[in-house]
Amino acid sequence: MAAPKGGYFGKILEIDLSKQTAKERAVSDAECRKYVGGAGMGAYFLTKEYKAGKNPLAEDAFIFVGVGPLNGTYCVSTRTSFVNMSPYTGLLSHAEVGAHFGNEIKWAGWDGIYIKGRSKKPVYLYIKDDKVEFRDAGKIWGKTTEDADEMIRKDVKNDYARTAVIGPAGENEVPFAAVIIERFRAAARTGTGTVMGNKKLKGIAVSGTKAVPVADNKKFYPAAVAAKQLAVDKEAWQGIKRWGTAGLLELKHWVSGSLITKNFQTTWYPDIEYIGAEEANRRFWKRHVACNHCPVHCMKYGVISEGKYAGLIAEGPEYETGGLLGSNLGISDFGGMMALIEAADAYGLDAISLGGVLGFTTECVEKGVLTPADLDGIAPAWGKAEPYMELIKKITFRDGKAGKLLSQGVRKMSQQIGKGSEAWAVETKGKEIAAHDPRGDKPRAYSYAIGTCGGDHHEGTNAEELARWAMINSLVMCSFVGGYPWGKETPGVFLAMLNPLCGWNMNDAEYWTTAKRIITMERCFQVREGISAKDDILHKRFTTETLPAGPKKGAIFTAEDTKKMHDATYSYFGWDAKGIPTEKAMKEASLDYLIEDIKEARKKYKL
Amino acid sequence: MEKEQKKIPNVLQKETTRRGFLKGAAAATGGAVALATVGAAAPKVAKAAEPERKPLYRYLFAERQNCTGCRACEYACNIYHYGVIRPSVSRVHVLKYKNVVDVPVICWHCDDAPCIAACPTTPLAIQKDPKTNGIILNEKLCLGAKCLKCQEACPAEFIRVNPDNGMPLMCDLCGGDPECVKACLAQSGKPQGPCLIAEKLGFGVHHAYRNVTPEEAGEDLLKLLFYPNKSGERR
Numbered sequence: 001m002a003a004p005k006g007g008y009f010g011k012i013l014e015i016d017l018s019k020q021t022a023k024e025r026a027v028s029d030a031e032c033r034k035y036v037g038g039a040g041m042g043a044y045f046l047t048k049e050y051k052a053g054k055n056p057l058a059e060d061a062f063i064f065v066g067v068g069p070l071n072g073t074y075c076v077s078t079r080t081s082f083v084n085m086s087p088y089t090g091l092l093s094h095a096e097v098g099a100h101f102g103n104e105i106k107w108a109g110w111d112g113i114y115i116k117g118r119s120k121k122p123v124y125l126y127i128k129d130d131k132v133e134f135r136d137a138g139k140i141w142g143k144t145t146e147d148a149d150e151m152i153r154k155d156v157k158n159d160y161a162r163t164a165v166i167g168p169a170g171e172n173e174v175p176f177a178a179v180i181i182e183r184f185r186a187a188a189r190t191g192t193g194t195v196m197g198n199k200k201l202k203g204i205a206v207s208g209t210k211a212v213p214v215a216d217n218k219k220f221y222p223a224a225v226a227a228k229q230l231a232v233d234k235e236a237w238q239g240i241k242r243w244g245t246a247g248l249l250e251l252k253h254w255v256s257g258s259l260i261t262k263n264f265q266t267t268w269y270p271d272i273e274y275i276g277a278e279e280a281n282r283r284f285w286k287r288h289v290a291c292n293h294c295p296v297h298c299m300k301y302g303v304i305s306e307g308k309y310a311g312l313i314a315e316g317p318e319y320e321t322g323g324l325l326g327s328n329l330g331i332s333d334f335g336g337m338m339a340l341i342e343a344a345d346a347y348g349l350d351a352i353s354l355g356g357v358l359g360f361t362t363e364c365v366e367k368g369v370l371t372p373a374d375l376d377g378i379a380p381a382w383g384k385a386e387p388y389m390e391l392i393k394k395i396t397f398r399d400g401k402a403g404k405l406l407s408q409g410v411r412k413m414s415q416q417i418g419k420g421s422e423a424w425a426v427e428t429k430g431k432e433i434a435a436h437d438p439r440g441d442k443p444r445a446y447s448y449a450i451g452t453c454g455g456d457h458h459e460g461t462n463a464e465e466l467a468r469w470a471m472i473n474s475l476v477m478c479s480f481v482g483g484y485p486w487g488k489e490t491p492g493v494f495l496a497m498l499n500p501l502c503g504w505n506m507n508d509a510e511y512w513t514t515a516k517r518i519i520t521m522e523r524c525f526q527v528r529e530g531i532s533a534k535d536d537i538l539h540k541r542f543t544t545e546t547l548p549a550g551p552k553k554g555a556i557f558t559a560e561d562t563k564k565m566h567d568a569t570y571s572y573f574g575w576d577a578k579g580i581p582t583e584k585a586m587k588e589a590s591l592d593y594l595i596e597d598i599k600e601a602r603k604k605y606k607l
Numbered sequence: 608m609e610k611e612q613k614k615i616p617n618v619l620q621k622e623t624t625r626r627g628f629l630k631g632a633a634a635a636t637g638g639a640v641a642l643a644t645v646g647a648a649a650p651k652v653a654k655a656a657e658p659e660r661k662p663l664y665r666y667l668f669a670e671r672q673n674c675t676g677c678r679a680c681e682y683a684c685n686i687y688h689y690g691v692i693r694p695s696v697s698r699v700h701v702l703k704y705k706n707v708v709d710v711p712v713i714c715w716h717c718d719d720a721p722c723i724a725a726c727p728t729t730p731l732a733i734q735k736d737p738k739t740n741g742i743i744l745n746e747k748l749c750l751g752a753k754c755l756k757c758q759e760a761c762p763a764e765f766i767r768v769n770p771d772n773g774m775p776l777m778c779d780l781c782g783g784d785p786e787c788v789k790a791c792l793a794q795s796g797k798p799q800g801p802c803l804i805a806e807k808l809g810f811g812v813h814h815a816y817r818n819v820t821p822e823e824a825g826e827d828l829l830k831l832l833f834y835p836n837k838s839g840e841r842r
C-alpha cells in the first residue's frame with residue numbers, strides 16, 4: 001500500500017467519541033486516486049462500512065469531514081465536505097461548505113476527519129496538528145452558533161483556530177439541522193448537524209501548522225497560478241463579485257422565470273425589488289467577504305439600519321436564502337427577511353428545508369387544512385416575518401404542537417396532516433428543494449431529481465454535468481470558481497494541477513471514469529436503501545400545474561421531460577431503465593464490492 | 608514616540624506622491640504572476656534583476672475596510688519565502704474578528720522600531736535593511752523561544768513565532784517589492800479597491816494605525832463599517 005506522493009498526507013484522523021480516543025487511519029495512494037477525497041472518499045467509506053438499512057443515528061454511525069488534494073495548496077477556493085447518512089432522508093448525503101475550515105484540517109496534517117461514537121456529555125474537539133483534545137462543552141451547549149464559535153476560540157486560546165459548530169437545532173436533533181462554519185457558512189441539506197447533536201458533539205476546532213506535500217512544485221505552482229488567473233479574469237465573476245448570488249434573485253424573476261415564490265405557486269414576484277441585490281446594496285451591505293484565497297468574494301455582510309431589527313448584522317441575502325426565506329414566503333420587508341436568515345444561521349438550521357417547511361405550512365393555513373390552533377396560536381401568512389420568526393423558534397426547540405409538527409419536514413408533515421396536502425408538499429426523496437423552480441429552469445431537474453442527495457441545487461444540470469460536479473465535490477472545490485468558469489476545460493485545468501501535485505499521470509479518460517465511479521458508488525448506496533427510477537422524479541406540482549405568470553408563463557415539467565432526463569442519465573452512467581447500476585457498469589468502475597448488495601436490493605425491492 | 612511625530616510634517620509635504628504610487632503599483636501587478644513563478648527561487652531572481660528599475664517600497668499600509676479576508680497575502684508571503692503554502696509561518700496574517708470583519712495584521716516598519724530596540728543581543732539579531740527598510744532576522748544571533756522580547760515590544764502585535772524554531776517571523780518587505788501587496792491588488796481589487804498598499808514614504812500614520820492590537824483594530828473596523836453613528840453595541 002503505497003503512500004501518496006503529494007496532495008495528501010495519507011492519513012485520516014479517526015475519532016471515537018464513545019471511548020474518547022483518536023487514531024490514524026492510513027489511506028493509500030491508490031485509494032486517493034480512485035475516490036479523490038471529500039464527497040467521493042466519504043461515499044467510499046459509507047458504502048464499504050454500512051449495510052443496507054443502517055440507522056443513521058446509531059452510535060457507530062459516522063460523519064466524514066472530508067477535504068481534497070487541492071485543499072491547503074496554492075489552489076483557489078477549496079472547501080470542506082461533510083458526508084454522512086442523513087437522518088432526514090435515510091440516504092447518503094454530502095454538503096460542501098466554503099471558508100477556511102477545510103484548509104486548516106489539511107494544514108493540521110489530515111486528509112479528513114472520521115467521527116463515530118457518542119459522547120456521554122457534550123464535548124467539542126480541538127485538533128492542533130497531531131494533538132487531539134476532547135474538551136468539555138457543557139458551558140457552550142445551548143448557545144447559538146455565533147456564540148459557540150467565539151467561546152470555543154476563547155477557550156482554546158487560539159484566535160486563528162477554525163471551527164465548525166452546531167446550534168440549538170442540532171442539539172435538539174431537528175432532522176434538518178446544519179453545521180455552521182465561521183458564523184455565516186452552512187453545511188446543510190444532510191442532517192449533519194443532527195448527527196453531531198446526537199453524538200453530543202458541539203463543535204470541532206482545528207488549527208494546523210504544516211504544509212501540504214507537493215510532488216512536483218515546479219509544475220504545480222504555475223498551473224495553480226494559471227487556474228487562479230482564470231478565475232480572476234472570468235467576465236462572469238464580475239457580477240458575482242459585485243452582487244454576490246443575490247443578483248440572481250432579480251435575474252431569475254425577470255428573465256429565467258424560476259424564482260421560487262410562495263411555495264412554488266408561481267415564479268412571478270415583482271416585490272423582489274424590495275428584497276433583492278439592489279436593495280441590499282443600497283441599504284444593507286457593508287463589506288465583501290471571501291473564502292480562502294478566493295478572488296470572487298461572493299459573500300456580503302451587512303447591517304440593518306432601521307426598523308425592528310436595526311443593528312442586526314447578517315450575511316446575505318444569497319440566492320437560496322433570499323429565495324427560500326424571502327420570495328418563497330412572500331416577504332417584501334428586507335429587515336424581516338434578513339432576520340429570518342440570521343435566525344437560521346444562529347440556530348443552525350438548513351435555510352432551504354426551513355423555507356420549504358414554512359412555505360408549506362403557510363399554504364396549508366391558506367387552504368384551510370391547518371389552523372392557528374394547530375400551531376400554538378401562531379398564524380403564518382405570506383409576507384409577515386413575525387409569525388415566521390416564532391415558528392423558527394418553535395422548530396429549533398421542537399417546542400409545542402407547532403414545533404413537533406414542523407420539525408419533521410414537509411413529507412412527514414403532509415402525511416400527518418392529510419387532506420390532500422401532498423399536492424403542495426414540495427419535496428424530492430423526502431427533502432425540500434432549493435430556490436430554482438424546475439418549470440422555469442428545466443435543467444435544474446437533473447440536480448433535484450437524479451442528483452445523489454435529492455432536492456439539491458448543486459449537482460449538475462445534465463448527465464455529464466452530474467459527473468463533473470461529482471468530481472468538483474470530491475476535489476472539494478467551490479462551485480463557482482471550480483465549477484462554472486472552466487466549463488468543458490475542467491479536466492484539463494484540474495489535471496494540470498492534480499498530476500504534479502499528487503505525482504499522478506491521470507488523463508481525461510481516467511478523470512471521467514473517476515467521476516462516474518463516484519456517482520455510481522453513491523447511487524449504489526441509495527439503491528440499497530430502496531431508491532430507483534420511481535424516486536428520481538419531481539414533485540407533482542411541477543408536472544401538473546403550469547406557471548401562472550412571468551416570463552415562463554405556462555411552463556410545465558412534462559412526463560417526456562422526465563423520461564428524457566432518465567434516459568440520458570441512466571445510459572450515460574450505464575444504469576438500467578430502473579436507474580439501477582448494471583453489473584457491467586459497476587465492474588467498469590471497479591466497484592465489485594457492491595455487486596452483491598445491489599443484487600440483494602433488486603430482490604428486496606423487486607427491481 | 609515623540610521623535611516620530613516630529614517627522615509627520617516632513618512626510619505630508621510629499622502627499623502627492625501617493626497617486627503616483629498607485630499608478631506604479633497597478634503597473635507592477637501586471638508582472639505579479641510571471642515574477643512569482645518558482646517559489647523559493649524567486650528571491651534570487653528578484654535580486655539579480657536590474658535594481659534601479661525595481662520598485663523599492665519601504666512601508667506597508669492596510670486600508671483595512673477593504674479587506675475581504677481572502678488571505679491571498681498570506682499565500683503570497685508563503686510562496687515567496689518557502690515556495691509552499693503554510694500560513695502558520697506567513698509574516699502577514701489575517702485575523703477574523705467576531706467573524707464579522709477581517710483584520711490584516713502587517714508590520715508597519717516603524718521608524719522607531721520598538722522590536723529592534725527591545726532585542727537584547729549584540730550585534731542585533733533583527734535589523735532594518737537600510738535599503739528596503741525590511742526587517743531582517745539573523746537566525747544565528749536570535750535567542751528564539753526563550754527571549755521573544757521583540758514580540759512583546761511590538762505594539763501592533765504583528766510578530767508571530769515560527770513553530771519550527773521558535774524564532775520571530777519578521778517582515779522583510781520581500782526585498783522591496785512586497786508580494787502580499789501584489790497579491791491583494793491582483794485578486795481583491797474589485798470593486799472596493801485593494802487593502803494592502805506599499806509606499807515609499809511612511810506618512811506618519813503609524814501611531815494612529817500601528818499602536819492598536821489586532822483586536823482593537825477589529826473593534827474599530829466593526830464600528831466604522833457597521834455602526835458608523837452608534838456606540839458600537841451589537842444586538
Ligand code: SF4
Nearest residue numbers: 714715716717722761
Ligand atoms: S514594532 Fe512591530 S510593526 Fe513596528 S517594525 Fe517592529 S515588527 Fe514591525
Ligand code: SF4
Nearest residue numbers: 726749750754755757
Ligand atoms: S527573539 Fe530573537 S529577534 Fe526577538 S528580541 Fe529575542 S533575540 Fe532579538
Ligand code: SF4
Nearest residue numbers: 684699778780785787
Ligand atoms: S512584505 Fe513580504 S515579507 Fe512582508 S508580509 Fe508582505 S509578503 Fe510577507
Ligand code: SF4
Nearest residue numbers: 674675677678680791
Ligand atoms: S490579500 Fe488583501 S483583501 Fe485578501 S486578506 Fe490579505 S489584506 Fe485582506
